Structure formats: structure tokens, C-alpha cells
Amino acid sequence: MIFHTATFDAGDRTRHSRSTGEPNAERAANKPPGRCVASGCCAIVGFLLATESVAAQSTNSALIDDLYVRLLAIGIPLTVLVLAAFAYAAVRFRRADEPTPTPEEPVLEVVWIVATIVVLLFVAASAYPVLATPYLSPDGHYSDGSAGSPPGDEVADVEIDVVAEQWTWQATYEAANVTTRNELVLPADEDVRLVLSSRDVIHSFAAPELGVKRNVYPGEETTIRTLVYEPGEYHAHCTEFCGGGHPEMTATVTVVNRETYDDWLADHEGDTDVTEPPDST
Numbered sequence: 441m442i443f444h445t446a447t448f449d450a451g452d453r454t455r456h457s458r459s460t461g462e463p464n465a466e467r468a469a470n471k472p473p474g475r476c477v478a479s480g481c482c483a484i485v486g487f488l489l490a491t492e493s494v495a496a497q498s499t500n501s502a503l504i505d506d507l508y509v510r511l512l513a514i515g516i517p518l519t520v521l522v523l524a525a526f527a528y529a530a531v532r533f534r535r536a537d538e539p540t541p542t543p544e545e546p547v548l549e550v551v552w553i554v555a556t557i558v559v560l561l562f563v564a565a566s567a568y569p570v571l572a573t574p575y576l577s578p579d580g581h582y583s584d585g586s587a588g589s590p591p592g593d594e595v596a597d598v599e600i601d602v603v604a605e606q607w608t609w610q611a612t613y614e615a616a617n618v619t620t621r622n623e624l625v626l627p628a629d630e631d632v633r634l635v636l637s638s639r640d641v642i643h644s645f646a647a648p649e650l651g652v653k654r655n656v657y658p659g660e661e662t663t664i665r666t667l668v669y670e671p672g673e674y675h676a677h678c679t680e681f682c683g684g685g686h687p688e689m690t691a692t693v694t695v696v697n698r699e700t701y702d703d704w705l706a707d708h709e710g711d712t713d714v715t716e717p718p719d720s721t
């Protein structure tokens with residue numbers, strides 16, 4: 441409706457201004473605000489498409505970052521367009537003492553509705569493939585009844601049990617008979633599945649740089665699927681308030697190549713409280 445009023449009244453206003461010879465009105469007539477908004481939107485979209493974000497450290501963060509940029513590319517121009525229309529209408533028609541009724545414009549109505557549907561379909565088409573991956577929905581139940589992997593998807597290369605307890609994280613590598621405290625060691629470029637559970641209250645495991653976050657419940661298992669590209673040390677912490685020691689409930693996720701990973705597991709076979717990660721450099 442705003443566009444209706446703006447379209448109808450703008451013409452009257454422009455004609456009136458021209459007849460009185462106002463220099464500002466002449467300039468406005470030569471440079472329509474719509475053209476400025478369109479140019480601004482094109483510049484923003486071009487900037488987003490031309491700008492490469494910091495390289496993602498994992499499949500999870502790559503999926504999230506890509507979706508974020510896609511939604512920004514359509515969300516920012518839309519926001520600018522709507523705010524510009526509001527601002528234009530507020531300034532242009534601030535002295536409309538005798539407002540005229542908006543004429544019926546069925547074509548504009550149809551265009552407006554179709555444009556809205558197109559935007560919503562774009563958002564859905566962008567988001568669904570991301571949200572449906574086992575990396576973003578690892579607890580999903582799929583059509584073949586399995587949980588954690590869609591049909592046909594291979595089992596994770598590495599599976600680690602992670603137990604939360606006020607206020608530590610305990611990671612158990614069952615096959616290697618190794619248990620760590622506040623240290624999670626992962627092989628790079630391999631599909632990893634973390635099976636999370638709690639011994640007491642609700643916690644939440646989050647490693648922001650890896651795009652990973654999952655609630656941890658007592659008496660129930662939840663999972664995280666990830667594949668980390670870059671060896672290095674990443675910070676992890678609990679994001680669910682779980683008592684007095686909650687701020688100290690942190691862990692380090694150390695990502696190393698497969699050889700270093702195997703050596704580290706062999707060196708600590710049988711140990712139950714490992715706090716020393718391998719060198720990730």
C-alpha cells in the first residue's frame with residue numbers, strides 16, 4: 441500500500457513542483473529515489489558475492505557460513521528497500537493535509553505477492569539442504585529408521601563418547617582404551633561422530649569455530665557430526681548454565697593429522713585421565 445500511495449502522489453507532487461520551478465524538485469525528478477535504492481542494493485549484493493569470508497574450519501561452519509551469506513544477500517537489499525520506501529513516503533508526503541485515496545492497482549498487487557513467494561521459496565530452498573545434512577541435524581531420524589546418518593551415508597570414521605559432569609568433559613576412545621579430561625583430540629579431514637551424555641544435569645557442548653553446538657542430557661544420548669579441515673586448537677565450552685562451576689567448564693579440541701592421532705592414542709593406551717593433547721603444529 442505504501443508503494444501505491446507513493447506512486448500516485450509522487451506524480452502529482454512532481455508535476456506541481458515543476459510548475460513552480462523549485463530547483464530541489466527538479467533534482468529529485470532527474471534522480472528518482474528508486475534508482476538510488478536499486479543502485480545501493482546492487483552494490484551490497486555485489487560486495488557480498490565478491491567478498492570471501494574467512495575460510496571455514498569444518499564442514500559444519502562452511503555450511504552455516506554459506507547459508508548466512510546467501511540469506512544476507514537477499515535480506516539486506518530487502519531491508520534497505522523497505523526502509524527507503526518508508527523514509528521516502530515519510531518525507532515526501534509529510535504535508536498531505538488532504539490525502540487522496542489510493543487507486544486500485546491489481547498488477548502491482550500480484551507482483552508484490554509473487555515477489556514475496558519467490559523470496560520465501562529462495563529462503564526455504566537455501567536452508568533445507570543445509571539443515572537436512574547429518575552435520576546440522578545429527579539426531580535426525582531418516583526414512584530407513586536409522587538415526588544420525590541419512591540412507592546410504594557411510595558410518596563416521598571416528599566415534600568418541602563424550603560425557604559431561606559438573607564441571608568437566610570426559611572423552612572416551614573406546615577402541616584405544618583412552619579417556620581424557622577437558623581434551624578432545626580429533627583427526628583432521630575425517631568424519632567424526634561424538635556421542636554425548638551427562639552424568640548429572642543438562643549441559644551443552646559448543647565449539648563455535650567449528651560450527652558445533654549440542655545439548656547434553658542425563659539419561660539420553662545426543663550426537664555431533666563434524667569434519668574438521670584445519671589442524672589446530674579450538675576452544676569448546678558449556679553453553680547451558682549448570683551450576684557454580686559452569687564458567688570453568690571448558691575444553692580444548694585439538695585437531696591433528698591421522699598419524700599424530702594414532703601415535704597419541706598408542707602412547708596413552710590404558711590411561712583414564714589424559715590432559716595432554718598432541719602437538720597440533
Ligand SMILES: [Cu+2]
Nearest residue numbers: 643678682689
Ligand atoms: Cu555445563
